[in-house]
Amino acid sequence: MSDRVLALVCCLGASLAWCDEVTLANGDRVTGAVIKQDGKKLTMKSEMFGIVTVPWDKVKTIRTETPVTVELLGGQSVRGKIEMREGRLEIAEETARHGITLADISALRDAAEQRTYERLLQPSWTQLWAGTATLGLAGAKGNAETSTLSTGLNAARVTRVDKTAVYMNAIRASALLAPNSVATARAIRGGWGYTRNLTERISFNLFNDYEYDRFQDLDLRFVLGAGAGIAVWKSDKGRLDLLAGGAYNRESFSPPAPRFAFVRNSPEVYVGDEFTYKLSAVTAIYQNVRFFSNVRDFGQYRLNADLGANTKLAQWLSWNVSISNRYLSIPAPGRQKNDLLYTTGIGVTFAR
Numbered sequence: 001m002s003d004r005v006l007a008l009v010c011c012l013g014a015s016l017a018w019c020d021e022v023t024l025a026n027g028d029r030v031t032g033a034v035i036k037q038d039g040k041k042l043t044m045k046s047e048m049f050g051i052v053t054v055p056w057d058k059v060k061t062i063r064t065e066t067p068v069t070v071e072l073l074g075g076q077s078v079r080g081k082i083e084m085r086e087g088r089l090e091i092a093e094e095t096a097r098h099g100i101t102l103a104d105i106s107a108l109r110d111a112a113e114q115r116t117y118e119r120l121l122q123p124s125w126t127q128l129w130a131g132t133a134t135l136g137l138a139g140a141k142g143n144a145e146t147s148t149l150s151t152g153l154n155a156a157r158v159t160r161v162d163k164t165a166v167y168m169n170a171i172r173a174s175a176l177l178a179p180n181s182v183a184t185a186r187a188i189r190g191g192w193g194y195t196r197n198l199t200e201r202i203s204f205n206l207f208n209d210y211e212y213d214r215f216q217d218l219d220l221r222f223v224l225g226a227g228a229g230i231a232v233w234k235s236d237k238g239r240l241d242l243l244a245g246g247a248y249n250r251e252s253f254s255p256p257a258p259r260f261a262f263v264r265n266s267p268e269v270y271v272g273d274e275f276t277y278k279l280s281a282v283t284a285i286y287q288n289v290r291f292f293s294n295v296r297d298f299g300q301y302r303l304n305a306d307l308g309a310n311t312k313l314a315q316w317l318s319w320n321v322s323i324s325n326r327y328l329s330i331p332a333p334g335r336q337k338n339d340l341l342y343t344t345g346i347g348v349t350f351a352r
Contacts, residue, residue, distance in 0.1 A: 020044065022054065023061040030054060034064050037108035053236075059102060062089075069114045071107040072100070120160045129352045131155030132310055134320040136345030145176035148185075150343035152322055154308070155350075163195045169324050171341055186214040187341055189324055191223075201231040205243065209304075216339055217332040219252040219261075223292075225270065238277035238284075245270060247292060249302075253332045266300070268292040282312040303327040310347065320347040 019031040022044065032046035041053045042062075061084035070091055071077045081092040089100040109117055120128070134152040139145075149172045156165040168190035175184050191209035198204055205228070211221040227245015247268045254261040272290035279285060287307045294300040308322035324341045331337050 020064040020066070021062070022059055024054060025058050025060050033066070033110065034062070034068055034108060035110050036113040037105070042108070056102075060084075062102070066110070069107075069109045070105060071109075072104055073106050123159060125157075127352060128157045128159060129155055130157075130350065132318055132320055132347040132349050134322075134343065134345045134347035136343050146174070148173040150345065152320065152343050152345075152347075153190075154322075161197050164192070165194075166190075166192045169322060169341060169343060171343060185341075186212075187339070188212045189326075189341065195229065201234070203229045203231070203241070205229055205245070211326070213326075213339060216328070216335050217253045217255045219254050220250075221252075222250045224248050225268075227270065229274070238275070241274045243270070243272045243274065243290070249292065255332050255334065259333055267295040269295060272304075279309075283309065285309045299329070301329045310349075312349065313346075316349050318347045318349050320345065 020034045022030045022034070022042065024030070030044055030046065030052060032044045032049075032052065035043045035045055035051075037043070037056055040056050042056050042059055044052045044054070046052050063083045064081050067080050068082065069077055069079045070082060078091050083090050083092075084102075089102065089104070091100065131154050132152075134150075136150040137148070139147040151168070151170045153166070153168040155167075156163060168188070170188040170190075171185050173185040175182055189209075189211045191207060193205060193207040195203050195205045204226070206226045207223075208225075209221070209223040212218060225245055225247030227243055229241040229243045231239055231241050233240040247270055249264075249266045249268050251264045251266075252261070253263070270290050270292045272288065274286075274288040276284065276286045285308065289303070289305045292302050292304070303326070305325040305327075306323070308320065310318045310320045312318050321344045322342065325338070326341075327338045329337060
């Protein structure tokens with residue numbers, strides 16, 4: 001055997017020797033690196049197939065060549081290499097653990113996953129924020145001059161027990177056809193929301209929305225609401241929550257003369273949903289809808305519907321699209337019921 005072939009065999013043997021290995025109940029074997037086991041799935045990274053997930057209840061044996069954190073059902077955590085022998089699990093640490101079975105394990109994490117887990121336990125308020133800021137600009141110059149500026153911000157701070165989110169969308173557009181210049185769009189929509197997980201699928205939410213729309217004669221819409229949500233679908237790719245609750249809505253309108261400014265205060269009930277889905281490794285979509293009905297007059301209602309997508313172009317750069325629709329059953333006199341705001345542009349992705 002030549003020296004080159006011998007070196008290749010040695011390298012191959014070394015790579016196999018340092019691979020974690022999982023045997024399934026049907027006899028299949030998966031090799032690679034154990035990343036985590038949380039809940040019902042074991043996640044591994046295979047050199048040939050990438051990220052692989054297998055049902056935890058189908059795992060028959062497991063062996064790791066690098067230390068992992070093992071969280072037991074009683075809440076105790078130990079770290080070390082693990083190996084199955086005759087149906088029992090051994091954890092190699094300073095003091096070897098014997099007599100543990102796979103059923104005694106509530107979670108497994110490699111070093112990176114453990115650092116992420118510990119970071120989520122007691123993060124400071126300034127940590128864990130992630131999101132995108134978008135800027136869009138369009139214009140024309142010649143016989144007619146037009147300019148459109150749109151901005152958007154979506155950010156969220158997600159921990160193991162709660163989620164805080166802020167958003168803002170704005171557009172300002174004008175057109176000049178000599179000798180007159182007119183504003184064609186001016187609107188700002190923004191707000192924040194807080195969701196607290198009560199159980200794995202049930203949550204409590206609080207939100208506060210603000211809106212200004214010059215061409216709806218809306219000076220300010222202030223909404224403060226609270227309710228409950230239930231996750232009807234959850235997976236690694238996304239989730240769908242159904243929402244219901246109550247809100248207080250204060251709307252201030254200033255129509256042009258000879259009409260008079262007026263204010264509406266309305267207690268409301270609402271139903272809706274929130275949906276997120278990862279289409280691919282670089283593209284994700286989100287959608288939320290809330291239908292608000294006036295408690296004093298059920299013939300007076302409004303609808304908020306938002307849809308967006310972001311595609312990651314680089315580590316910090318993304319392309320974003322957002323559509324924000326607002327429907328008001330009884331608008332200011334002389335105004336339409338529906339206003340649609342859509343923005344697109346290059347965004348900066350940030351995370352802390």
